[in-house]
Structures are given as structure tokens and as C-alpha cells.
Amino acid sequence: MNSPNGGPAPIKPNQPAQAAKPRLAVFKFASCDGCQLALLDAEDELLALAGQVEIAYFVEASRRTLAGPYDVSLVEGAITTPEEAERIQEVRRQSRYLIAIGACATAGGIQALRNWHDIDDFIQAVYAHPAYIDTLATATPISDHVQVDFELRGCPINKYQLLAVLTALLVGRQPSVPTYSVCVECKRRGTTCITVAQGVPCLGPVTQAGCGAICPAYRRGCYGCYGPTEAPNMDALGQRFLAMGAAPAEIVRLFRTFNGYADAFRLAGDKLEEMDRTSVQRRG
Amino acid sequence: MTTQTTTRREIKVDYLARVEGEGALNIVTEDGAITHLELRIFEPPRFFEAFLRGRSYLEAPDITARICGICPVAYQMSAIHAMEKIVRLTVSPEIRALRRLYYCAEWIQSHALHVYLLHAPDFLGCDSAIAMAAKPELRPTVERGLRMKQIGNQLLAIIGGREVHPITPCVGGFYRAPARSELRALRDALQWGLDAAVETVAWTASLVWPDFVPDYEFVALSHPTEYPMNEGRVVSSKGLDIPVEQFERYFEEEHLAHTNALHAQRIGGGSYFVGPLARVNLNLDKLSPAAQAALRQTGLTFPNYNPFASIVARSLELVHAFEEAIQLIDAYEPPRPSRLPVQPRAGDGGHITEAPRGMLYHRYRIGSDGLIQNAHIWAPTSQNLKRMEDDLRAFVPQVLALPLEKATWQCEQLIRNYDPCISCATHFLKMNIKRQ
Numbered sequence: 001m002n003s004p005n006g007g008p009a010p011i012k013p014n015q016p017a018q019a020a021k022p023r024l025a026v027f028k029f030a031s032c033d034g035c036q037l038a039l040l041d042a043e044d045e046l047l048a049l050a051g052q053v054e055i056a057y058f059v060e061a062s063r064r065t066l067a068g069p070y071d072v073s074l075v076e077g078a079i080t081t082p083e084e085a086e087r088i089q090e091v092r093r094q095s096r097y098l099i100a101i102g103a104c105a106t107a108g109g110i111q112a113l114r115n116w117h118d119i120d121d122f123i124q125a126v127y128a129h130p131a132y133i134d135t136l137a138t139a140t141p142i143s144d145h146v147q148v149d150f151e152l153r154g155c156p157i158n159k160y161q162l163l164a165v166l167t168a169l170l171v172g173r174q175p176s177v178p179t180y181s182v183c184v185e186c187k188r189r190g191t192t193c194i195t196v197a198q199g200v201p202c203l204g205p206v207t208q209a210g211c212g213a214i215c216p217a218y219r220r221g222c223y224g225c226y227g228p229t230e231a232p233n234m235d236a237l238g239q240r241f242l243a244m245g246a247a248p249a250e251i252v253r254l255f256r257t258f259n260g261y262a263d264a265f266r267l268a269g270d271k272l273e274e275m276d277r278t279s280v281q282r283r284g
Numbered sequence: 285m286t287t288q289t290t291t292r293r294e295i296k297v298d299y300l301a302r303v304e305g306e307g308a309l310n311i312v313t314e315d316g317a318i319t320h321l322e323l324r325i326f327e328p329p330r331f332f333e334a335f336l337r338g339r340s341y342l343e344a345p346d347i348t349a350r351i352c353g354i355c356p357v358a359y360q361m362s363a364i365h366a367m368e369k370i371v372r373l374t375v376s377p378e379i380r381a382l383r384r385l386y387y388c389a390e391w392i393q394s395h396a397l398h399v400y401l402l403h404a405p406d407f408l409g410c411d412s413a414i415a416m417a418a419k420p421e422l423r424p425t426v427e428r429g430l431r432m433k434q435i436g437n438q439l440l441a442i443i444g445g446r447e448v449h450p451i452t453p454c455v456g457g458f459y460r461a462p463a464r465s466e467l468r469a470l471r472d473a474l475q476w477g478l479d480a481a482v483e484t485v486a487w488t489a490s491l492v493w494p495d496f497v498p499d500y501e502f503v504a505l506s507h508p509t510e511y512p513m514n515e516g517r518v519v520s521s522k523g524l525d526i527p528v529e530q531f532e533r534y535f536e537e538e539h540l541a542h543t544n545a546l547h548a549q550r551i552g553g554g555s556y557f558v559g560p561l562a563r564v565n566l567n568l569d570k571l572s573p574a575a576q577a578a579l580r581q582t583g584l585t586f587p588n589y590n591p592f593a594s595i596v597a598r599s600l601e602l603v604h605a606f607e608e609a610i611q612l613i614d615a616y617e618p619p620r621p622s623r624l625p626v627q628p629r630a631g632d633g634g635h636i637t638e639a640p641r642g643m644l645y646h647r648y649r650i651g652s653d654g655l656i657q658n659a660h661i662w663a664p665t666s667q668n669l670k671r672m673e674d675d676l677r678a679f680v681p682q683v684l685a686l687p688l689e690k691a692t693w694q695c696e697q698l699i700r701n702y703d704p705c706i707s708c709a710t711h712f713l714k715m716n717i718k719r720q
């Protein structure tokens with residue numbers, strides 16, 4: 001496959017395929033590399049993992065790449081270019097079990113901030129020569145393009161969650177991660193509620209656990225790295241922030257960061273922005 | 285022998301391995317002359333400067349951290365310093381010291397990652413550190429590197445809350461400063477790390493690399509009393525010495541049509557070299573005592589103009605970072621308050637800190653409401669890109685006689701000398717690919 005912007009053929013091996021251990025692959029789309037780094041940051045487990053699986057395709061770590069198919073593929077990043085939209089299809093075809101890792105792959109991540117703007121304005125504003133730019137108008141999660149077998153949330157992901165998911169797959173068990181809110185992690189840590197006690201806006205009640213509730217423990221409000229929980233009460237939280245004196249625009253910005261394009265956060269932010277606009281018009 | 289056919293050779297790497305991000309290499313020679321040379325970046329554009337517009341100045345550290353998962357601390361630090369300049373805030377000596385400790389942690393994890401997992405395999409003919417670890421004689425070396433990296437990450441997590449995209453640094457200081465006991469608990473590990481780093485210098489200095497000594501202009505920060513991290517003047521090996529505020533008078537970044545590459549260069553002076561080799565060469569007398577002693581043991585001469593020696597420079601900085609981290613922990617007084625109150629103020633300001641890969645420049649304009657109106661970010665790798673291409677142009681003739689696979693590998697290794705972070709370099713730029 002020749003991609004339009006000259007990216008590589010997607011899964012191009014330089015070694016012949018050989019069967020044995022389960023084959024692990026790591027693919028990158030638009031991202032900061034921070035989630036695939038979780039594998040290399042598993043300093044105690046990396047060599048053991050390399051003994052259990054064949055690391056068949058992991059370009060950040062090895063210049064040797066093996067041909068697909070792969071038993072497990074970790075996919076980092078959002079889909080932001082025509083080449084990426086094509087390449088993810090090939091990754092899916094080559095992958096038995098596909099895991100989207102991190103906020104970019106599961107919700108479009110920070111790249112999805114472009115989805116609220118006219119991409120041509122962005123290009124005009126930022127680039128000396130807009131004609132060189134080849135990009136899609138939106139940044140979208142992997143699941144908008146192909147079937148995803150498991151999603152691991154986070155900006156960045158938690159390396160222990162990644163290891164738990166890989167371990168489950170290695171022993172033939174369906175992986176799972178907690179879907180409750182950050183509040184549960186705060187209670188477990190014994191952290192006093194920062195919103196109640198200090199009046200600091202915190203997304204903990206509507207954000208999925210996984211980080212270990214580090215922000216409230218470190219005296220700041222949660223900013224939603226792990227995306228919305230299954231049934232978040234966004235309206236109630238937004239009202240609470242307003243009652244605490246936060247400006248609507250400030251709350252919109254809080255909803256609209258690294259998981260801003262995830263449904264619940266997106267709808268809540270858009271609604272608040274619309275309300276604010278209408279009230280400004282009424283006042284004006 | 286008479287023949288009319290030209291000898292055409294092509295060095296081609298579709299997807300550069302062991303670098304952060306997506307890049308490719310394509311070099312064509314005919315009869316020994318380079319007819320085409322391209323270090324292609326196909327990492328997609330990531331519009332960070334546009335995303336920053338309209339956001340609060342207080343959000344810049346969290347947003348810019350997402351440019352790079354390997355060096356988020358550097359982005360946080362450059363953003364925070366720039367914002368504090370704009371709002372005219374000077375932090376306490378205790379906050380300043382904690383920032384330096386925090387930066388040491390990032391240098392340790394990032395340098396250990398590069399030296400052991402990304403760069404060393406080239407010198408040893410291995411595809412990866414995992415392949416190195418499969419050899420019994422090299423496994424202890426890989427384990428040493430992983431342990432050093434882990435200690436850096438542990439220090440980073442104590443101060444920042446987590447290793448990747450840490451959550452505590454903010455304009456004004458830190459949301460929370462660690463207790464003395466939390467840092468002291470890591471002291472033995474850091475002492476082990478210091479010894480391991482000294483061994484790393486001896487080990488990397490014993491590696492074999494090609495003779496290759498271009499005429500570089502090294503550029504780095506320089507500080508009167510410290511090895512440069514958060515502050516300093518911009519100096520170069522060709523006599524430049526300017527305050528950070530004048531950076532854009534001497535350096536320019538171009539979106540060039542003929543190469544379709546982002547090129548930072550000295551105005552009127554061509555490419556330049558940032559990163560550990562530049563820092564060590566320009567700040568030899570500021571290296572910590574243990575780093576200076578380790579350097580003397582190597583028998584290598586510094587300033588050193590061979591880019592392959594950057595693995596030694598990175599190792600020397602590992603020694604420095606471990607040694608300074610221990611000193612900072614021994615002298616640590618938790619800043620009280622950990623975070624100074626800040627008020628927005630309309631203005632414009634820029635700052636450079638030394639990311640693991642070299643100078644990282646941020647400039648912002650904010651309004652009186654604290655919202656960002658404009659942002660400019662120069663990543664270290666985008667500053668080195670033009671230099672990497674110049675290196676390849678000079679290096680290719682000397683490897684043409686080698687078998688293609690070996691020549692290709694050496695060109696890759698040459699690029700990896702710079703520890704390029706292509707994800708960073710494309711925070712705003714996309715290179716279009718010229719088709720022939």
C-alpha cells in the first residue's frame with residue numbers, strides 16, 4: 001500500500017514470519033508516544049514479558065519487525081490523516097485482538113480539540129505554506145474506524161493496567177479494568193474531597209478510575225485523564241461548579257481537554273457553552 | 285574496465301526504529317555523488333500552538349506536556365518559566381531547587397532510556413535492547429540500564445505524581461511538594477545510580493564508533509554557577525552569547541518548499557547542534573565532580589566534535605544528574621508555600637530550558653484575562669533536523685564502500701546520535717513528501 005503522504009507501508013516486515021509464542025505488536029498513530037512508553041517503563045517486567053511473547057512489531061524499541069498476523073496489537077494515537085485512516089484498516093486485518101491504548105486512541109485525545117474549529121483556519125494560522133499540509137478535519141478514536149476489542153483509558157495509560165490486560169490475555173482470560181469513578185479511588189486512599197473541603201473544581205465524580213486518584217491526593221482537582229465513567233451526571237457537576245463561582249467558560253475548558261471529545265464530556269461542554277452564549281446575548 | 289552504466293545505490297529506511305515518532309530516511313547516490321537526500325518526517329501534524337490559543341495561561345504546562353510522552357517535564361518547565369516571566373513572578377529558592385531536582389529525574393529516565401534501550405544496540409550490532417538482553421554477557425548491562433531508568437522514574441513520580449505527564453508542576457511552583465522523608469527514601473537508590481552511571485561512562489567510552497568530525501556550531505544554555513537546566517544565556521561554540529530574550533533575533537525556523545522540511549537555523553549561519561553533546565562541550569567546567577572524574581578516566585577529549593560520542597555525553601549527564609539529585613535531596617527544604625499565588629497580566633515572554641534532547645524554547649502572549657493569544661514552541665529535534673541532514677550529506681560518502689545493510693545501519697545510528705523525538709518536532713509541522 002502506498003500511502004498518499006509517503007508514510008510507510010503499514011506493516012512491512014524485514015524478517016520472515018515464524019510461529020511460536022504469542023505475537024505482540026505496537027502501532028502508533030497521532031500521539032506523543034507516552035502510552036507505548038508504558039511498556040518500556042515497565043522496567044521490572046519488560047524482560048519477563050519479552051520472554052513470554054514475541055515482540056513482533058514495536059518500532060520505537062526495535063529495528064527488527066516481523067510480518068503479521070499478530071495475536072495482540074496495541075494501538076496508540078488518534079486518526080488524523082487519510083494515510084492513518086487507511087493504515088488502521090490494515091492493522092485491524094493483521095490483528096487477532098486489538099487494544100486501543102490511551103486517550104488519543106480511545107477518545108481522539110488532545111488532537112480532537114481541532115474538532116471544534118475550522119481546520120483550514122488552524123492551518124492558515126500556523127503554517128507558512130498551508131499547501132503542504134495533508135490532514136483530516138477531525139481527530140477521531142480508533143473505534144470510529146475499526147472494531148476495537150478492548151480500550152485502555154488514560155492520558156497516559158497506567159502501566160500496571162496494561163500489564164494486567166496483557167497478563168489476562170496470555171492466560172486466556174477476558175481482561176477487565178474498573179469502570180467506577182475517581183471518587184472511589186480517593187475514598188480508598190483516604191483523600192479528603194477537594195471539592196467539598198476546599199471548593200476546588202474536580203472532575204473526579206464523572207471520571208473513570210485508573211490513575212489512582214493522584215490529583216486530589218496532590219492537592220489539585222482531577223482534570224479527567226481517564227475520560228467519562230459509564231453514566232456520569234455532568235449536569236449536576238456543572239451546576240455545582242457554577243454555584244462555587246466558576247465561570248462557564250472555565251468549566252467548558254475543564255471538560256474539554258484530553259478526553260474532551262468523549263461523548264459525555266463533549267455534550268456537557270457544548271451545552272454549557274451554548275447556555276453561556278445565549279445568556280451573553282440576552283444580557284448584551 | 286570500461287562501462288557506461290552509472291553505479292546507483294540507495295539507502296532507504298521506511299520507518300526509523302528506536303526513535304520517538306515517525307521518520308524515514310532516503311538517500312540516493314550515483315557514481316558516489318549524492319543525488320537525493322531526505323530525512324522524511326511522516327508523523328502527522330499536531331496543532332499544539334493552535335490548541336493553546338484561548339486556553340488559560342495556567343493550562344499551558346498540562347497541555348504542552350502532551351507534546352511529548354518522553355520529556356513532558358521539559359515542556360512543563362519551559363511553559364511555566366515563560367508564564368512566570370510574563371506575570372513577573374519570582375519563585376522562592378526552595379521552589380527553584382525542587383524544579384532542578386525534578387529536571388534531574390527526567391534527564392535520568394530519558395537518558396537511561398536512550399543510552400541503553402535506543403542507542404547502545406547500534407554499537408553492539410543488536411536490533412534492540414531486548415535482543416541485547418538475550419545474550420547472557422549483555423543481560424546485566426541491560427538490567428543496569430533499566431534499573432537506572434526506573435530510579436529516575438521513581439524520583440519523577442515522587443515529585444510529579446506519575447512518570448508520564450506528571451501533575452504537580454504549575455505556574456507559581458508545585459501543587460504539592462514532597463516531604464523530606466519521601467525523597468530521603470530514594471537516597472540509597474540514587475547512590476547506586478550514581479555508581480552505575482560512572483560505570484555507564486566507562487562502558488560507553490569503550491564502544492567503537494566511526495571517525496567523523498564535522499565543523500559544528502554547538503548551542504546550549506550556559507549559567508555562571510550551574511550546569512544548565514532551567515536558566516542561562518544562549519551560547520555557542522562559535523562565540524554566540526546572548527540572553528534568551530534575543531533568541532529569535534539570531535535563530536529562525538523555516539517551512540521550506542524545496543526540502544519540505546522544518547529547518548531551524550542560525551540566521552545567516554546554517555545548521556546547529558543542540559543536546560547533551562553541545563551541553564557538555566560548552567559547560568565542561570560545570571559538570572559535577574564525579575562526572576568530571578568519570579570523564580578523565582575515559583581518555584576521550586572533550587570538547588568532542590564526533591556526534592557518535594554523544595552516547596558518552598549523555599552518560600556524563602547521567603552521572604551529573606544522579607550526583608546533583610543526591611545533593612539537592614540532602615539539602616532539601618520543602619518549599620512553603622509550595623505554590624505562590626499568581627495573577628494574570630497582559631504581556632509577551634519567552635524562555636528556554638534544557639530538555640534531555642536540547643534547548644526547548646517557548647514564547648507566549650497572554651491577555652489581561654490570562655488567556656493565551658499566541659504560542660510558539662521550538663522543540664530540540666526541530667532545531668537539530670537541519671544538522672542531521674547536513675551530517676548525512678557529509679557521512680554518506682565515507683560509508684558507500686560498505687555493504688548496503690551496514691551502510692544503512694550506520695546512517696540510522698548517525699540519526700540516533702541526536703536522540704530525535706519526531707513527535708516533538710511535528711507538534712506543528714507536517715513535511716510533505718515530494719514524489720519523483
